Amino acid sequence: MDVAELVDRARERQPRAVAKLISLVEDASPKLREIAAALTPYTGHARVIGLTGPPGVGKSTSTSVLVTALRKAGQRVGVLAIDPSSPFSGGALLGDRIRMTEHATDPGVFIRSMATRGHLGGLAWATPQAVRVLDAAGFDVVLIETVGVGQSEVDVVGLADTTVVLLAPGLGDGVQAAKAGVLEIADVFVVNKADRDGADVVARDLKQLIAYGRREVRGESWRQPIVRTVASRGEGAEELVRALDEHREWLETRGELVRRRTRRAASEVEAIAVRRLRAELADLHGGGHLNGLAERVVERALDPYAAADALLAELKPGQ
Amino acid sequence: MDVAELVDRARERQPRAVAKLISLVEDASPKLREIAAALTPYTGHARVIGLTGPPGVGKSTSTSVLVTALRKAGQRVGVLAIDPSSPFSGGALLGDRIRMTEHATDPGVFIRSMATRGHLGGLAWATPQAVRVLDAAGFDVVLIETVGVGQSEVDVVGLADTTVVLLAPGLGDGVQAAKAGVLEIADVFVVNKADRDGADVVARDLKQLIAYGRREVRGESWRQPIVRTVASRGEGAEELVRALDEHREWLETRGELVRRRTRRAASEVEAIAVRRLRAELADLHGGGHLNGLAERVVERALDPYAAADALLAELKPGQ
Known part of the structure; x- marks a missing residue:
C-alpha cells in the first residue's frame, strides 16, 4: 500500500492503518519523509x-x-x-x-x-x-x-x-x-x-x-x-x-498553546536534523572514520575533543 | 586554579581535585577541551x-x-x-x-x-x-x-x-x-x-x-x-x-577489551561532536532559525522533515 492510501485510511479511522503508520515511524522507514508531508496538512x-x-x-x-x-x-x-x-x-x-x-x-x-x-x-x-x-x-x-x-x-x-x-x-x-x-x-x-x-x-x-x-x-x-x-x-x-x-x-x-507547540515542533525538527547528522557521522568512510578516530583515542594519541574536531571537519569539509 | 594544576592534584589523589574535575564535566565547562587533553595521557x-x-x-x-x-x-x-x-x-x-x-x-x-x-x-x-x-x-x-x-x-x-x-x-x-x-x-x-x-x-x-x-x-x-x-x-x-x-x-x-574501549571512545567522540552540532543548530541566527522553522511547522506550512532540511542547509551552507 502506498503512503497516500495509508494516510487516507488512517484519516478514515481504520486502526490498522494508524498502527501501520506508527510502526513505520518506529522502524525509521525511508518513507517517513513522505509520510510526514502527507500527514502535516491534517x-x-x-x-x-x-x-x-x-x-x-x-x-x-x-x-x-x-x-x-x-x-x-x-x-x-x-x-x-x-x-x-x-x-x-x-x-x-x-x-x-x-x-x-x-x-x-x-x-x-x-x-x-x-x-x-x-x-x-x-x-x-x-x-x-x-x-x-x-x-x-x-x-x-x-x-x-x-x-x-x-x-x-x-x-x-x-x-x-x-x-x-x-x-x-x-x-x-x-x-x-x-x-x-x-x-x-x-x-x-x-x-x-x-x-x-x-x-x-x-x-x-x-x-x-x-x-x-x-x-x-x-x-x-x-x-x-x-x-x-x-x-x-x-x-x-x-x-x-x-x-x-x-x-x-x-x-x-x-497564547501559550502556540508557544508550547512551537517548542515541541522545534524539538522534533532538531531531533530529525540531529539524527541525520549522526547518520552522516557514522557513514564517513563507511563508518571507518569514527572508528579510526576512536582507536587513536584508546591509544591516547588523540583526546576525544580533538577526535571530534577531526570528525566534524570531515562532515563539513567546506568550512 | 588552572587545569594543569587541577589535573596534577587529581593525579596525586586529592579527592577535592577529582570532585572539581567531575563538576566541570557536569557543568559543561568551557575548559573541558583543555581538561580532556591534559587527562588523556594518563x-x-x-x-x-x-x-x-x-x-x-x-x-x-x-x-x-x-x-x-x-x-x-x-x-x-x-x-x-x-x-x-x-x-x-x-x-x-x-x-x-x-x-x-x-x-x-x-x-x-x-x-x-x-x-x-x-x-x-x-x-x-x-x-x-x-x-x-x-x-x-x-x-x-x-x-x-x-x-x-x-x-x-x-x-x-x-x-x-x-x-x-x-x-x-x-x-x-x-x-x-x-x-x-x-x-x-x-x-x-x-x-x-x-x-x-x-x-x-x-x-x-x-x-x-x-x-x-x-x-x-x-x-x-x-x-x-x-x-x-x-x-x-x-x-x-x-x-x-x-x-x-x-x-x-x-x-x-x-582482543575484546580494545574493541569495547574503541566502541566506548567512538560513543564519546560522537557525543561530543553531536553536542557541538546541536549547539550550532541552536545558535543559527541567534536561535531564531530553528524557532522560525518550528513556527512554520505548527502553522502546517512546512512538514518537520522539510524544516530539518532547511536547518541543515543553513548549518552546511557550502553543500
Missing part, C-alpha cells in the same frame, strides 16, 4: 496530554480512567505508552493488555506502546512523529504516558500541551525528593490513592512546593491544581478532566 | 565495570559490598552513581549518603553521583568524560551504577568493559520480561537476595535465557556466569570479584 487538532509519575503510582489505571472519562465527553482518544526501554520492565506491554481489554471494543480508542530501545535520542525523535499520526487520524486527545524515570522519557512527556504528574502516598519520599524537577514539567498534579493514609500529607507537601515554585508566564501564573483520585474506583476522573479543560483554556487565552 | 589503566538492575534489586548494597571486596584485593575504586534524572527518584543521593558513611574514611574510594537531567544525550556525553577523570586519577576500577530503567541509562552502562546485571526474586516477572535486552548488555549476572524464596527460579530462568541467547564473539563465546549473592550480609562478593576477573581475562585474551 494536524494541529489534537490536544496532547502527558502523564507521568513514579513506579507504583497507578499510571496505567489512571490512564484507563481518564480515557473512560474523555470518551464520556465524546472525545476520541489515542494513547502512546512510552516503554522506558528497560530490559527489565515489560510493564508497558502488560499494562497494554490490561487496558486493551477494557477499551478493546471501543473504536474511539487507540492504544499503542512505543519501544525505542537502543536508539540514543530515539524517544525524542519517534514520539512527536507518532503523535502526528494520531493527530492526523482525527483523535481529539493524544495521551502520552510514561514512567517518570529516565531522562529521555521525562523530557518527552514534558513537551505535551498539558503535563500531568501523578503522586501517591506510600511511595517513599516521593514528594520530598520531587523538588524542582516536577514543578518544571507539571501543569496538573494528581494525588492518586487519595483514600489511603498519607494522601493529605502528599497534598500538603505539594501545595507548599507549588507556593514556593510557582511558574511565571508573562507576568501571569498558572497555579497548578491538585486533583485527588482513586483511579482503581474511577473516583476523581471528572475533576481531572475539568482541570485539564481549565489548563487548555488558560493555554489558549495566554 | 588514561587507559582503569577497569570500567557497569552495574544495573531493576529498582529494589539491591544495587546500592551490592555496589557497596563490591567496593569492600575490591578494596580487600588492594584496588582503588571510583564509583559513578548515575541518577536516572527522575524528578521522583532522589534515590542516588540517598544511596550516596548510606554508602558514603561506610566508605567515607577510606581514601581509596571515591563516590560521586551524576545528575544530568535536562540535557538530551547528556549521560552519553558526560559519563565517559567522568570515567576519564577517575581513570587518570589512578583508580584501578571505575564502577558505573545505574537503575535499569531509561534508555540513556542502560545504554551508558552497557558501554563498560564488563557489565553486571542484577536480578532478585520477588520483583514481579523480572526475568520473564528481561528478554533479549539483558542478554545483550550482561557479561555477568547476579541473583541477589539468594536466600529468599524464588531465587532458584530466577537462576534457572536465567540459565535458560543464557543457553538460548549465548553471545558469539569471533566464533568463541563467553558464557555469562550467574553469581548468587546476599549483598545485605556481604555473601557472594568474592565469587562476584572472581567472575569479574575471569571476564577481564577473557576480554584481554580475545
Whole structure:
C-alpha cells in the first residue's frame, strides 16, 4: 500500500492503518519523509496530554480512567505508552493488555506502546512523529504516558500541551525528593490513592512546593491544581478532566498553546536534523572514520575533543 | 586554579581535585577541551565495570559490598552513581549518603553521583568524560551504577568493559520480561537476595535465557556466569570479584577489551561532536532559525522533515 492510501485510511479511522503508520515511524522507514508531508496538512487538532509519575503510582489505571472519562465527553482518544526501554520492565506491554481489554471494543480508542530501545535520542525523535499520526487520524486527545524515570522519557512527556504528574502516598519520599524537577514539567498534579493514609500529607507537601515554585508566564501564573483520585474506583476522573479543560483554556487565552507547540515542533525538527547528522557521522568512510578516530583515542594519541574536531571537519569539509 | 594544576592534584589523589574535575564535566565547562587533553595521557589503566538492575534489586548494597571486596584485593575504586534524572527518584543521593558513611574514611574510594537531567544525550556525553577523570586519577576500577530503567541509562552502562546485571526474586516477572535486552548488555549476572524464596527460579530462568541467547564473539563465546549473592550480609562478593576477573581475562585474551574501549571512545567522540552540532543548530541566527522553522511547522506550512532540511542547509551552507 502506498503512503497516500495509508494516510487516507488512517484519516478514515481504520486502526490498522494508524498502527501501520506508527510502526513505520518506529522502524525509521525511508518513507517517513513522505509520510510526514502527507500527514502535516491534517494536524494541529489534537490536544496532547502527558502523564507521568513514579513506579507504583497507578499510571496505567489512571490512564484507563481518564480515557473512560474523555470518551464520556465524546472525545476520541489515542494513547502512546512510552516503554522506558528497560530490559527489565515489560510493564508497558502488560499494562497494554490490561487496558486493551477494557477499551478493546471501543473504536474511539487507540492504544499503542512505543519501544525505542537502543536508539540514543530515539524517544525524542519517534514520539512527536507518532503523535502526528494520531493527530492526523482525527483523535481529539493524544495521551502520552510514561514512567517518570529516565531522562529521555521525562523530557518527552514534558513537551505535551498539558503535563500531568501523578503522586501517591506510600511511595517513599516521593514528594520530598520531587523538588524542582516536577514543578518544571507539571501543569496538573494528581494525588492518586487519595483514600489511603498519607494522601493529605502528599497534598500538603505539594501545595507548599507549588507556593514556593510557582511558574511565571508573562507576568501571569498558572497555579497548578491538585486533583485527588482513586483511579482503581474511577473516583476523581471528572475533576481531572475539568482541570485539564481549565489548563487548555488558560493555554489558549495566554497564547501559550502556540508557544508550547512551537517548542515541541522545534524539538522534533532538531531531533530529525540531529539524527541525520549522526547518520552522516557514522557513514564517513563507511563508518571507518569514527572508528579510526576512536582507536587513536584508546591509544591516547588523540583526546576525544580533538577526535571530534577531526570528525566534524570531515562532515563539513567546506568550512 | 588552572587545569594543569587541577589535573596534577587529581593525579596525586586529592579527592577535592577529582570532585572539581567531575563538576566541570557536569557543568559543561568551557575548559573541558583543555581538561580532556591534559587527562588523556594518563588514561587507559582503569577497569570500567557497569552495574544495573531493576529498582529494589539491591544495587546500592551490592555496589557497596563490591567496593569492600575490591578494596580487600588492594584496588582503588571510583564509583559513578548515575541518577536516572527522575524528578521522583532522589534515590542516588540517598544511596550516596548510606554508602558514603561506610566508605567515607577510606581514601581509596571515591563516590560521586551524576545528575544530568535536562540535557538530551547528556549521560552519553558526560559519563565517559567522568570515567576519564577517575581513570587518570589512578583508580584501578571505575564502577558505573545505574537503575535499569531509561534508555540513556542502560545504554551508558552497557558501554563498560564488563557489565553486571542484577536480578532478585520477588520483583514481579523480572526475568520473564528481561528478554533479549539483558542478554545483550550482561557479561555477568547476579541473583541477589539468594536466600529468599524464588531465587532458584530466577537462576534457572536465567540459565535458560543464557543457553538460548549465548553471545558469539569471533566464533568463541563467553558464557555469562550467574553469581548468587546476599549483598545485605556481604555473601557472594568474592565469587562476584572472581567472575569479574575471569571476564577481564577473557576480554584481554580475545582482543575484546580494545574493541569495547574503541566502541566506548567512538560513543564519546560522537557525543561530543553531536553536542557541538546541536549547539550550532541552536545558535543559527541567534536561535531564531530553528524557532522560525518550528513556527512554520505548527502553522502546517512546512512538514518537520522539510524544516530539518532547511536547518541543515543553513548549518552546511557550502553543500
